Amino acid sequence: MSNISYTNQIQILHFSDLHFGEYHICNPPPTASKKGIPTLADLIIDDLQIDFGGTVIDKTDYSDQKESPLIVAVSGDFTQKAKHDEFNEALIFLNRLSSEMLLNRRVEKSDIFFVPGNHDVRFADSTKDERFQPYCSFYNKFFDGIRPPQVSHKPEELTQVHIKNLEGNKVTIVEINCCIYVEKDTIDSSRGQVDYDSIKRLREELEKISSTEKDFNEYIKIVVIHHHVVLLPSFIEPGRGVDSIMNSGYLLELLSEHNFHLILHGHKHYPQIFNYEPTPLWSNSESKIPQVVIAGGSCGSRELPTEISNKACNTYSLITIKWHPDAQQARINVITRGLIRTAKRPLSPDLWKWETVNVTDRVITPYKTVPIVGVVNTEKITDDTERLKQYKNQKYHMPVIEVMPSLIPGQAYEARGWIVQHKPELYKGSLLEKVEWTAGEYFKKIICLRDDNPNFSFSYHYWGPMLIQAKMFFNDKSEAICYVYARMPKDES
The missing domain is CATH 2.60.40.1970 (YEATS domain)
Incomplete structure (x- = not known):
């Protein structure tokens, strides 16, 4: 399969846990003025006007170069308490992203993808209809005329599969709502859950697409979800229980069956990246492409895990993914930008600045790219x-x-x-x-x-x-x- 005939490449701006509301970084104390404090949109858009390494240029080639298509993914927790004024701030934020130049490109609303977080539902209410009403109102306002409206009594329909062709680059983005059962004073108060019926419906939709889209193997495949799908030690908080996704094993198996490359999530304000590729050892198993899981941290909350790291800061990431369908190889480059708000002491907002805090570059493939050792003969060397x-x-x-x-x-x-x-x-x-x-x-x-x-x-x-x-x-x-x-x-x- 060394005859490469087609490749896909896109870039993703990944934001998570914006938390507009009481604990937002751009909100002053209740009695103080906001004058002189930039908005989160101001901070991010200004940062995306500079070249911090997101565009790779080949100076050795004589041909003209194109830029990769750019999309935006937000993995939930737009708000702190699912209040209408908090959702209005989130709406302004998204509208700014879709109306300004980002990395010399413009992102259409149809190329922005997001899911609710546990803070985006009114978890004190007892019915799904009540819990999801503010979020669905926010969703419908942003996607007015672009997507069909969503109704709050059917939050399972917020799980959607989107098939895109971006300037010849084929992409599948799956938005998964794992917050349907979030409710106060229940085991799901902060835990995520994707029930068996949701997994069944997602499987049926992916199988239908796979059977009708004969080139489905050529697509870059991305999941956006709020809660973490794999429980790592850094995600465990005392007194919170295991608040990862219930039934995540079945979900991950389904995504592996369809060769998904990226899983973007939020929830814990701890940004990190890892490969998920468990292999049962009691039998031979078919080799699948590893899934790269990226936790987005928090872009806008003051509540950061400083007890885990004294370098904790607000973050967002620029992800570049290249997929070779024929060679079954992907390369994923992640540039994480951190907002520096403190030095020896807290900085005045006009001195806040973004810095690149991490660059991760990975090649993933389901097979070994070196041959096994074949039959050989040996003899003593007489002349070297x-x-x-x-x-x-x-x-x-x-x-x-x-x-x-x-x-x-x-x-x-x-x-x-x-x-x-x-x-x-x-x-x-x-x-x-x-x-x-x-x-x-x-x-x-x-x-x-x-x-x-x-x-x-x-x-x-x-x-x-x-x-x-x-x-x-x-x-x-x-x-x-x-x-x-x-x-x-x-x-x-």
Whole structure:
């Protein structure tokens, strides 16, 4: 499956736990003025006017580059107490996102996806109709004329599957309402639950799409849900019980059957990322693509888990995902931005600023990209002269390469290479000063200098395998030429 004919790539702005209301970061004490305090929309939109690494540019290619389509996902808890004025603030926030330029692009309302959180229902009321009335009103106002209106006595219909084609990039986004049973003084007061009927209906819908959309394997598949689907130690709070999702095992199994790539959630204000790929060991099981789970933390609440980390801050993330259907490989890059509101002491709001607090870059695949060891014969080496001669010719400097899905829209793979010195403690000779990398007429020559780039690292983005040449220049005026091969990854299992 090394013949790559089609790739998908999109970017996602992931926000969670905005908590407009009493504990919102942009709300002053009750008797104080709001003048001089920016809104959350102001803070985020201003941050999205700068380049903090979200756009990958290939300077080695002669062709024009496109930007990835951009969508927005909000994984619940827009409000603190599901009050109408809090939902109005959330509505203003979403309307701002859909009317301003974000990372040089505009996001239409039809490309914004969200779910309710446990704080978005009036959990003191006893009926679903009463509990979901404010949220459904908010939902219908935002999606007026774009989606069918939702009724509060049928909150299960807030679980929806959306099939999108964004400039040729095929995407499936599933919004799952796990807050149907949230009610005060019950076991579900803060716990999430996806009941068996909801799982059945979701399975039927995904199977229907899979049977009618013959290219369903080509879609990037994303879930947006509020509560955490996997209980990690960092999500456990004393006195809160296990407030993850009831029946999450069945839900995760269903998502795995349909090769979902990303699960975006909120609830706990602890941002983190992990792969979910449990494999039962009492039998052989079909290899599935791992699911990457991203907890969004809190974008807007003052209530942060500072007892767990003194670096806790409000966060949002820019996620880039590239999917190779033929090769069954995905690459997921997550840039997390943190709002710095304190230094040695709390900062005045005009001094608040966003910083990149984490960058995570992962390649996921359901198979091994190296072959198993086959049948071999062995014999004693009698002459090692040529191999050792090559060491000396290259002055013990070796080119190495890693291949991964490219984050350049329209490209297939990235070949990232650099120079490794073999046993530097044993080699005291001339110093490598410059490396020129070339890969044929379709790519520009890359020149790396020691002072600027001590590893002589580079990358080429490509659609086919290629032989890459490294021409090395040493400070004693000597030169050496060597080669490394950039392959097209495939299933070697």
